[in-house]
Amino acid sequence: MRGIGPQSAEKLAARGLARLRDLWLWLPREYEDRTRLTPVAALQPGVAAQVEGRILATETAFRFRPMLKVAMADESRGTLTLRFFHFRGQQANAFRAGARLRAYGTPRPGQLGLEMVHPSYRVLGDEDAALDEALAPVYPAIEGIGPQTLRKLVERALGALPGDDALELLPCEWLAEQGLPTLRDAVLTLHQPPTDVDMGLLQAGRHPAQRRLALEEMLAHHLSLRRQRISLQAHAATPLPAKGKAVAQLLAALPFQLTEAQSRVFDEVQRDLARPMPMLRLVQGDVGAGKTVVAALAALRAIDAGRQAALMAPTELLAEQHANTLRGWLEPLGIRIAWLAGRVTGKAREAVLGEVASGAAQMVIGTHALMQQGVDFKDLALAIIDEQHRFGVQQRLALRDKGGVDGNVPHQLVMTATPIPRTLAMAAYADLDVSVIDQLPPGRTPVQTVAISAERRPQLIDRIRAAIAEGRQAYWVCTLIEEQEDGATRIEAQAAQTTFETLRDAMPDIRIGLVHGRMKPKEKQAAMAAFKAGELDLLVATTVIEVGVDVPNASLMIIENAERLGLAQLHQLRGRVGRGSAESSCVLLYQAPLGAIARERLDTLRQTNDGFVIAEKDLQLRGPGELLGTRQTGLAEFRIADLSRDADLLPRVQSMADALLADSPELADRIIERWVGGAARYASA
Template identity: 55%
Template sequence: MSQPLAEIPVTDLKGVGTALALKLERLAIHTVQDLLFHLPLRYQDRTRIVPIGSLRPGDECVVEGEVKVADVVQGRRRSLLCRIQDGTGTLTLRFFHFNAAQKNSLKPGSRIRCFAEARTGAAGLEMVHPEYTKLDSDKLTPVAENLTPVYPTTDGLHQTRLRSLATQALTYLDRQGLQELLPDNIRQQWRLPELNDAIRYLHHPPADVDQPLLLDGKHPAQRRLAFEELLAHHFSLLKLREKTREKGAPVLQASGQLTQPFLQGLPFPLTGAQQRVGAEVAQDLQQPYPMLRLVQGDVGSGKTVVAALAALQSVESGLQAAVMAPTEILAEQHFNNFTAWLEPLGIKVAWLAGKLKGKQRETQLEAMRNGEARVVVGTHALFQEEVVFHDLGLVVVDEQHRFGVHQRLSLREKGRNGELSPHQLIMTATPIPRTLTMSAYADLDCSIIDELPPGRTPVATVVIGDERRHQVIERVRSACRDGRQVYWVCTLIEESEALQCQAAEVTAEQLTETLPELRVGLVHGRMKPAEKAEVMGRFKAAELDLLVATTVIEVGVDVPNASVMIIENPERLGLAQLHQLRGRVGRGSVESFCVLMYHAPLSKQGRERLKVMRETTDGFKIAEKDLELRGPGEVLGTRQTGMMQFKIADLQRDSDLLTRVKQVAGQMHGYPQHVEPMIRRWLGVGEEYGNV
C-alpha cells in the first residue's frame, strides 16, 4: 500500500537536499502534504501578452518586444539598460546585477518576453530585473495556461524553486490523493468541493478564474479548506475540554451559610445579569468535573462580586479559592475588596505579590499551606514553585489574556488533591467578539454580564484636534475646581517604552507649570511596582487632582471620583484599549467625559476608530469593530495568538462558517475515526496549545 502523503518527507522530492530541507523547515514544510497545504498568497496573470502601449504604473504583466538598444550605463549604480518595442510603445528594462553573457544575449534585433511590475522611470515606464526568456523566431512560444502562484517564502528560497516543488507535490496528489476526511453526505449537504480538487485548483487556477473572488479568499476551493481547518480547531478545543473533564473536580455544594450574609451586607442589590451569571457559576461548581467558564462583563459591570460568590461557595465546601490578577495594582484592589467583604464573615484572606518579602511573605505562604487562609489573592507570584495550597477548590483568573498559557496551567496543577483539578473561573472586561468566542474559546462556557449597576452614568465622548489643547487644559482646570479628578493618558507611536515614559514625564512637567494650583502625579511603565502603587494610592485617596500616565492604568483601577479622561493620540491605540481606558471614568454618579485628543491628519482607520468610540459605549459592538479593523491575533493579545495561527482560514473573513462548523462537528459524531487525523492534518501536535 502506498505511503500517506503526510508521511513522505520532502527529501524524497527531486532536488531537495539537507540545505533546502532546512529552509523548507522554516516554513513548517516537512512532508509532501505540508507542501500541498502551503498555498499561494496571491497570483500573477501570465496567461496573456499585454501591449506595451497600454501599460500603466503598477501593472504586473507579460510583455513581448524586439530589443532596440542594450547599453551599460554608469549612474549612481552601474546598470544594464535595454529598450524594447512592440509596435504600440517602448519600455526600458533595467538590470543592476548582470554579466557579460547576459548583455551579449540581449543584443539589438533579438526578441524577448518578460514579466515584472511596470514602474515610472527616468525616461518613461521601466521594469527592474524582469524575469525574461529569449524567443525563437521560428517557433511559437505558448503563454502560461494557468495563473502563476506566489507562495509565502523565506530567505534564500526563490519562487521558481517553490513552484517546481509544488508541481512535484501535485504529481504525488494525482497518483494517490489525500484522504478525504469530510464524509460525502456532509460535503454534498454544504456543497463543498472535494479536498484534492480544491488543492489542485488553488495551486494552478485556470486563466478564466474569478480573480477578485480568489484574491478575497472567497473562492469555493478556498472556503472548502478554510472550513476543514476551522473544524479541526473546533475539534481540538472540544478534545481539550473532554480531557479536562476526565480529571474530575471537587463538588462544591452551595449551603448559603456564607453567601446569604455576604449578599445582605452589600450596600447594593445585585443586578439581574449578576444574579443570572452567579447562578450559572454556582451550578457549574456543583458538578464533579472542572468548571471552565469565561465571564465577560464590561468595565464596572460587577464581575468581582460574581467571583466573590464563587469563592464563598468553595469556602462553604471546606476548600480554598485563589484569585489572580495581572498587575499588583489590580491584585491589591481585589485584595482590599475581598478583605472588606469576607473578613466580617470570619474568612481569612491572604495576599501574595512579588513585592512581599521576608517574614511577611513566609507568614502568608504558611497560612496558605496550613489552610488558615481560605481565600488567596495575588499576582503571577501565585505560580511560583514554593507556593503550596492546603486544598484548592477554585481558581479565578482576572483579565486572563494577560497571562501566558503555561502560567495558567501551573496554577491549575497546584489544585490537584490527588487526582482532582480545581474549578476555573476566567473573567475579562475586554469584550470578546462572538466570532472569537466561538473559535478561540470553544472549550469554555461563556457568560455575559450585560447590565451596568444602577447609578452608573454613561461617559460622554468628545473627539477634538490637539490644536485645541488649551481648551482641554481649561476643562481639566474646571473639573478639578469642582472637586473632581482627571486622568491624562499619553500614547506614543514609538514602540520604545523609554520614549513613552519620557513623553509622559514631559507632559506632567508642562501640566504642572500650566496648572500650578493642581496636584499632579505621574505613573509609567518604567517605575518600580511599589512607586506606581504609591502614586495610584494617592490618586485613589484624592491626594492628587490630575494623574498623567502611559497606558499602564488601563485595567481595573477604580477611582469613583475621577470624572474626566483625556487620551492623547488615541488614533494610535486599538479600540478595545480605548474602551478600557474610557472605563476608568464614569464609576461614580457624576457626569463623566472622555476626551480623545487626536493629531491631524488622521488615517482612514484612525477616523473610523474615533467615530466608533464617539457613537457607542457598547463593549461588544466595539470589540466586533476592533476585530474588523485589527484582526484576531491583535485583539486576543500576543500571548494568545499561538492558538490563532491558521494556515488558510481567517476568522474575520470566514466568520460566517463558524455556525456551520459547530453543526458539522455534531454531525461527525458518527465518524470518530476522522477527527484525530483532521486535527493532526491542520494542527500537527499543536492541539495541546489550549491546555490551560
C-alpha cells in the first residue's frame, strides 16, 4: 500500500494491523466536529469546538520551560489564548499578527479567560477555506505514526473497500430483520459519519453501524468456539459407566449430604461421562458451594472403571489443600493418591512418576508440574482443572494430550469459583457445557461486610482481640501497595512483613503467623497448617490465600487497600471466612479519598454476598477481558463488541451460528477467518 514502508508496516503490525481489512476495522475512538465554526464568545469550558479569527499577538517565554502563547479574536468580540509547550521556531514565526487562524480543541479556564492547550490549527490565507463535510475521525494512537498519517492510511484503505457482493457475508434477510446496515455501509458510516448522525447513539456504542459490526464479530467468536468443540468431540473418549461401588461408598462416608444443586450437577457430569465422546463441562459455583466433592465423585467414576483421574490446580497451596481433602475422602476407600508439584524432586519425584506411568496411582493431584515432559499416565480418563482461567491455554492442551489410549482423549471437567455472568459464559464458553452449583451448604452464615477508612486502623486491634477471645481466628490480607509489574510480589511481601511486625508489637500475647509469595513453599505450608490446626490466632497474608484455603474456625477477614482490588478478587478473599456456623465479618480497609468506581465496588460487596450478582457488576465495571483473564483464555480481545453492552445480541448470535453450521459451513469459516484468524486454534482448550 502506498505510504507504508517496512518501518511503518512493523509499527502497524505491532498493533495487529497487517491487512487492508484490519484498517477498515480500526475504528475511531471519538469524532471531532469540524463541519462548523463556534463564535469565540460562545465557547463552553470542556466542550470541544472549532473557531476562526484573527491573531492579535504572540508571546514566547523560556522561563521554566518553553511556552508559546497566541491570542486570537473573532467578530463575536470574544478572545481566546492558544498555548503550546512543544513548538519549533518556524512554527512560532507562522503566527503573524493579523493572520487568519482556524483552530480546533477543548477550551478550559486560563489566567486571562478561556484557553486551548495544543489545539490542532491552520493558518489560513485570504481565500475561503472550506469546512469539513463530515465529522473528523480520531483513531486510537499507534506509536511512531502520527494522527494525520494514520487518518490518510485509513482513507486510502477505505478507497479499496469492495462492494457489498464481495464484502457481505451475512444474508440480507437477517440484516433486515435486525434493522442493521450492510458491512460496507456500517464501516463507511463509522469512519465518515454524516453531520446529522445521532452522536448520543454513537458515543454509547449503540448506533446501528456499531451494532452491525459487533454482531458479526460476536458471531465469529461464537462460531470459532463451536468449531473447536465439534473438532474435539470428533475424538473418541472412553465411556465411564456407573457400575462401581466407590461413589456409593463415598456418599455414605461423607459427614454431610449433597445439596440439591450438587446432586443435579453430578448427574449432569455422570451423563457426560457415560458417552463415547469427551465431556467438556465447566462447573461454576460460588465460594464454598462444594465443587470439590463433585470433582471427587467424578474421579471415582474413572477409578471404578480401572482408569486414572488427574486434578490440576494453579498454586501449590490450593493443590495441596485438594490433596489433603481428597486423601481424607478417598484413601479410606483403598484408593492410591499421588502428589506432584515443582518441589517434589529427586528420588521422590522418580517414585511418583513410576506410580503414575504404571497406573498404581489412581488419582494424581498437582500443579502445572502434571503437564511437564516426563509425566506419562498409563490411562488418563478424566482431567479436572481447577480455577481454569489461571492457566495458559497451552498448559490445558498439554494435560489433555497426555490422556487416554488408542487415540482417545480424556474427559475434561473444568471448575471455577469465580462466578461468570450468564452473558459472558454464553459468549466465552460456547465450547463447554456449563453447570452451576447455585446453592450453599446448609449452616453457612452470610458474612457481614463493612468498609472503613485506613485512619481507623487502630480500632481493628480491638476487633481482632474480641474475635480471638471468643476462640475464633482472623486473617489480615495485605494487597499490593504499589502498582508495578516487576517486583510486585517483593513489594507485597514487604507490606505483609511490615504489617506482621506492627501487629506483633501491638498484640504481643496473640499468636501471629505470616504467609507471602516470596517464602519457601515449606515455610508457607507450615504457616498454613499451623493456622488450620488452631496453633495461630491471626494470619497475616498476601493474596496467595485468595482461592481455596478452608479454615472453618476463621471468622474475621481484614483486607487492606481494598480499593485496589477487583470485585471478583475481593469476593474470593471474603469467601475465606463464613465457612463455619459462627457469625463472620469482613472489613474492607481503604485509603481515602475513594474514586467513583472503587466506591461502587465496595458498596456492591457491602450489599450482597451473591457471587453472580457481584460478577455482573464486575463485568460492567471492568469489562470481560479482565474478568476472564482474557490474555490466558485464548479468546482474542473483542475489537468492537462489548459483552456487557451487547449482551442482548447473544441469543441472536447463537441462532445464527446454528443456522450457519448446519447450512453454510464454508460461510462460517470465512466469518471466523475475517474476525478471529489464527487465534481460533486456542479455543479448544
